[in-house]
Amino acid sequence: MDNSVKKKYILAVQGEGRGHMTQAMTVYDMLIEQGHTVSAVILGSSGARDIPAFFFEKVKAPIIQVQSPNFVTDKKNKSINVTKSVIHNFKKIETFKTSLRTIDALMKEHEPDVVINFFDLLIGLYYRFYKPKAKMICVAHQYIYFHPDFEFPAGRWIDKASIKFFTKLTATGSSKNLALSFYKIHTTNEDVVVVPPLLRKEIFELETKHDDFYLVYLVNNGYFEELLEWHKSNPNIELHCFTDQPEKIYLNYSFDKEKLFVHAINDTLFLEMMSRAKGLASSAGFESVCEAMYLGKPVLMVPIQGHYEQFCNSRDAYKAGAGIFSDRFDLTKLANFSTTFDGTNTWFKNWIVNAKHRIYNEIISL
Numbered sequence: 001m002d003n004s005v006k007k008k009y010i011l012a013v014q015g016e017g018r019g020h021m022t023q024a025m026t027v028y029d030m031l032i033e034q035g036h037t038v039s040a041v042i043l044g045s046s047g048a049r050d051i052p053a054f055f056f057e058k059v060k061a062p063i064i065q066v067q068s069p070n071f072v073t074d075k076k077n078k079s080i081n082v083t084k085s086v087i088h089n090f091k092k093i094e095t096f097k098t099s100l101r102t103i104d105a106l107m108k109e110h111e112p113d114v115v116i117n118f119f120d121l122l123i124g125l126y127y128r129f130y131k132p133k134a135k136m137i138c139v140a141h142q143y144i145y146f147h148p149d150f151e152f153p154a155g156r157w158i159d160k161a162s163i164k165f166f167t168k169l170t171a172t173g174s175s176k177n178l179a180l181s182f183y184k185i186h187t188t189n190e191d192v193v194v195v196p197p198l199l200r201k202e203i204f205e206l207e208t209k210h211d212d213f214y215l216v217y218l219v220n221n222g223y224f225e226e227l228l229e230w231h232k233s234n235p236n237i238e239l240h241c242f243t244d245q246p247e248k249i250y251l252n253y254s255f256d257k258e259k260l261f262v263h264a265i266n267d268t269l270f271l272e273m274m275s276r277a278k279g280l281a282s283s284a285g286f287e288s289v290c291e292a293m294y295l296g297k298p299v300l301m302v303p304i305q306g307h308y309e310q311f312c313n314s315r316d317a318y319k320a321g322a323g324i325f326s327d328r329f330d331l332t333k334l335a336n337f338s339t340t341f342d343g344t345n346t347w348f349k350n351w352i353v354n355a356k357h358r359i360y361n362e363i364i365s366l
Contacts (some may be wrong), residue, residue: 006035006036006037007036007037007112007113007114007364008036008037008039008110008111008112008113008114009031009036009037009038009039009112009113009114009115009116010038010039010040010041010042010106010107010110010112010114010115010116010134011024011027011028011038011040011041011042011061011115011116011118012041012042012044012103012115012116012117012118012120012122012123013041013042013043013044013118013120014044014045014068014118014119014120014121014170015043015044015045015051015065015068015120016045017119017219017285017287018052018219018265018267018285018287018288019141019285019286019287019288020118020119020120020140021051021052021055021118022198022200022267022287023118023139023140023180023198023287024041024059024116024118025055025058025059025200026198026199026200026201026356027116027139027198027359027363028041028058028059028061029058029201030356030359030360031363032060034360034364038061039061039062039110039112040061040062040063040064040106040110041059041061041062041063041064042064042066042103042106042120042122042123043055043063043064043065043066044065044066044067044068044099044120044121044122044123045065045066045067045068051065052265052266052267053266054266054267054268064102064106066099066102066103066122067095067096067098067099068096068099068120068121068122069096069121069122096122096125099122100122100125100126100129100130103122103123103126104126104130104132107126107130107132107134111134112134113134113135114134114135114136114137114363114366115132115134115135115136115137116136116137116138116139116363117136117137117138117139117170117171117174118138118139118140119138119139119140119142119167119170120170121166121169121170123136123170124169124170124171124172124173124174125169125172127172127173127174128169128172128173131173135175135366136173136174136175137174137175137176137177137178137362137363137366138170138171138174138176138177138178139178139180139198139359140170140178140179140180141179141180141181141197141286141313142163142167142170142179142309143167143171143177143178143179143180143192144179144180144181144185144192144194145163145164145167146164146167146168146177146179146191146192147179147185147187147188147191147192147194148188149185149186149188150185151316151319152312153311153312153315156308156311159308159311160308162308163308163309163312175366176193176362176366177191177192177193178192178193178195178359178362179192179193179194179195180195180196180197180198180286181194181195181196181197182197182286182289182290182293182316182317182319182320182322182348183320183348183351184196184351193362195355195358195359195362196351196352196354196355196358196359197286197287197290197352197355198355198356198359199290199291199294199352199355200267200271202267202268202271203271203291203294203295206271206272206275206295207275208275208295208296209275209276210276210278211276211277211278212238212278213237213238213239213240213276213277213278214237214238214239214240214277214278214279214280214281214331214334214335215239215240215242215270215273215274215277215279215280215281215297216239216240216241216242216280216281216282216329217241217242217243217270217280217281217282217283217285217288218241218242218243218244218282218283219243219244219282219283219285219304220283220304221243221244221245221246221248221249223283223302223329224241224243224249224253224262226328226329226330227239227241227260227281227329227331228253228255228260230329230330230331230332231255231256231259231260232255234331234332235256235259236259237259237331238259238260238261239259239260239261239331240261240263240273240277241260241261241262241263242263242264242265242266242269242270243262243263243264243265244264244265245264246262246263246264249262250262271291274291274292274295274297275295277297278297278335278338279292279297279298279299279300279323279334279335279337279338279341280292280297280298280299280300280323281299281300281302281329281331281334282299282300282301282302283301283302283303283304283307283310284301284302284303284310284311284313284314284317284325285310285313286313289301289313289317289322289323290352292322292323293317293320293321293322293345293348294345294348294349294352295343296343296344296345297343298322298323298324298334298337298338298341298343299317299322299323299324299334300323300324300325300326300329300330300331300333300334300337301313301314301317301318301322301323301324301325301326302314302325302326302327302328302329303325303327305327320348321342321345323337323341324337
């Protein structure tokens with residue numbers, strides 16, 4: 001049992017990505033197990049995406065939702081429109097000011113020792129303008145961008161500068177930044193500490209099998225058209241697709257429901273099916289790729305159009321041996337890649353074996 005002084009925490013989570021929520025859940029469990037208090041969880045979201053039910057079920061602290069800046073997609077809910085995103089968020093400045101006042105009221109009510117920020121921009125803005133006494137620690141894969149040895153893809157320097165600027169805004173006032181990484185990079189300075197991925201405890205209890213189906217995770221359900229087009233050319237292959245608002249897909253599309261199954265996002269079912277799938281096709285979200293790597297499943301990564309962060313992830317995960325990247329959900333590429341894929345990943349399992357212990361020690365040492 002940890003003998004350190006027990007502290008009071010507030011967690012702040014960017015609610016648009018499933019990975020940030022599952023990372024927060026893991027840290028929440030870690031803190032509670034060691035006798036600390038999590039007074040509240042601030043969940044920043046745009047309201048455009050469903051918050052998965054599992055987050056509310058697993059986290060027993062009060063969850064306060066606030067409106068937070070986010071990207072705007074095109075009409076098909078497929079690619080990100082940067083210009084529209086800037087205009088949309090600028091129009092909502094008064095809403096975000098209200099969110100900051102809500103956060104300030106929570107901070108004054110609970111008086112936490114430490115705030116742990118899982119990449120929510122509002123918390124960085126709150127620390128910039130309100131300058132609270134509580135220490136802040138930031139946890140996300142994106143903080144790897146602060147490391148001098150991280151290799152960005154060549155070109156697209158405006159995108160690179162923009163994502164580094166945005167990431168820096170989320171970490172304004174931070175005392176420590178923990179960068180979750182696919183692989184080990186030596187920590188060379190105090191700006192960032194590179195740590196293993198934070199996988200949920202359920203994944204370590206799963207038995208890996210190889211049943212005859214592929215798993216698909218669509219963050220933006222506009223990509224379903226691509227998936228459906230591929231499936232009509234390959235009708236005998238079973239697919240299980242997890243996405244937001246599956247009822248809309250069943251309403252708007254006609255397809256073979258005996259071979260193509262569309263599920264609402266469900267953390268337990270998704271992991272269980274990943275442990276049995278032949279492979280995973282998804283946008284290049286950090287968390288789901290890490291889960292597939294641990295379970296030894298090959299991944300086809302299709303970054304959301306206009307989403308530079310996922311573009312970087314897909315190249316970085318490719319370098320780590322997770323799978324291949326493409327600009328379309330062409331599962332034939334995944335099938336071909338699977339024939340030569342070595343799913344043992346012993347080095348990756350060794351990398352994450354002490355992840356919780358290392359990250360917990362970084363948090364309490366603040």
